[in-house]
Amino acid sequence: MTTMLTGGNYGVLTEPATLTIERLLPGPVERIWSYLTDSELRRQWMAAGAMEEKVGAAVEFTWRNDELTDPPGTRPEGFGAEHSMVCEVIAIDAPNLLSISWGSTGGVTFTLQEKGDEVLLTVVHRRIEDPSVRLNVSAGWHAHIDVLEARLRGRTPAPHWDNWVRLRTDYAERLFG
Template identity: 55%
Template sequence: MNDLANLNAYGVLTEPATLEIQRLLPGPIERVWAYLTDSELRRQWLAAGHMQMQAGTPVELVWRNDELTSMSGRRPDGFPEEHRMQSQITELDPPRKLGITWEGGGEVLFELKPAGDKVLLKVIHRRLPNRDVTVMVGAGWHMHLDILVARVSGEEPEPFWDGWSRLRKEYDRRLAA
């Protein structure tokens, strides 16, 4: 599978305003799909929020990043304890694709592909408005996906904010100005 040969832990810009990041997770695909769509499972690595599994329906995502890991690390100034985002399901093909709108006019597409006993998860975040947001989003997706990998593998993830702060510096270095 060509995607597996090119798997890189870091997100890459596939277009000027599109970030793509991938992770290989233990299967089966239905288990990984549940971590994308079930509020309680999604809350453990990203954000809570009930999803009515139908394209066009609204979704409120609720982030509480301080609660994602047993030790959260130091939350950077300017980040609230809780963040809520109104979204909408734009694409739905269980258990392979989930698309949602993103605050600020963007869109995120989650694609799942079986890869033997594993599942390739691809996250494509489109229409990022500028480099600063792209750096923050890159670090965010990277850290959230690292937590997902740890959760489905039965491991303890790195403290969220410590990892995000480290990754933000790395994405600032990696993404061209």
Template identity: 60%
Template sequence: MTELVTLDAYGSLIEPATLKIQRFLPATMERVWAYLTDSDLRRQWLAAGQMETKVGAPFELTWRNDDLTDPPGERPAGFSEEHRMQSRIIEIDPPRKLVIAWGANGDGEVSFELEPKGNGVLLTLVHHRLPDRGIMLKVSAGWHAHLDILVARTAGTEPGPFWDGWVRLHSEYDRRLPA
């Protein structure tokens, strides 16, 4: 269990355009899987969107980050109240692995891998093919903030304001990730 306590909350680049971030979630594999695949649960930490759980199935994610926490914090300039993205399932192995295309053109790819650890689950998220540093910083801060909310949801606690955390994390990733 000690390895989980020392788990670094920050994502790191495992390749020049690939971010890896991990979280220990105090829940069962099935519960975490539901938070990845069920629209009503996923909207509580990331984005809503009905998902047919089969390879090749298209789906749309709808972010409403102002609704994730109460209060939401102050939304930074350049972000809208709602964001939508087309995607599709690339690989699925319930309840262990989900890989989705990131964007309609499949320019990027995100994998979620679940592994039972002690009284919970180790979630490993890998975001491949981040096109440039600006997007890498936004995505790193975003995944970090969204995963913090997922940890809080699975632990039954209230997360801090989403946007305040995202702004702080964006600055921290700017210092942590290579220019």
């Protein structure tokens, strides 16, 4: 993908059950790649979990969203302090492409494309069939990428849960009007 989608920082449905979200981040591409593949760096914006960089490798992601920001914001009802999911590396072409299975959905693909001093991160999450899951996933990817961008730019991220709740409301309007 060579051009930005029209959603700004917001993800858009590029197919009925496929969310695509793009964000320009400060490079170089190897730096962004390390935040996707290194457990210690990834846990700072999304989820921990050692990842062997080869097709077929299992990775157990563990989310501790209360630890992403200080303060964390108010965790919504129904969410626990920790959540884990075992995924598998489906495709990898370091440092530009990483595809991972993702629960009952069609998986997630991260692509990185250099744009001068910045890197275009594109996240494509396929086959999110359940509309309520699609809503939570859309707000989730956006909120997690907000934390990543803030960290990469040397800024303090907004409280994660408060941002997620606000974004969930925004995505409800955008996706379901």
